[in-house]
Amino acid sequence: MPYVNVKITRDGVTTAQKKQIVADITQSLVTHLGKKPEHIHIVIDEIDPENWGYTGMLTTEFRKK
Incomplete structure (x- = not known):
């Protein structure tokens, strides 16, 4: 049972974009690892940019800059 956790900043990502990410990741696991789609779990966590650090500072x- 593959579990994939995608973390992105919360800045206007649409439902359509999230659906495409889930479809693409699922297809990749099916194609490259032979996993069954019904066994794949994907969670998208959206993080507020002020809660994400990058290069030593908040996003x-x-x-x-």
């Missing part, structure tokens, strides 16, 4: 600060 919100980094993006202002």
Whole structure:
């Protein structure tokens, strides 16, 4: 049972984009590892940019540069 956890910043990612990510990851696991789609679990965690650190600073600060 593959479990994939995708963490992204919460900034306007659409439901359609999330659906495509889930479909693409599922297909990749089916194609490359021979897994059955009904056994694949994918969770998308959306993190507020102020709660994500990058290069020693918060993402919100980094993006202002």
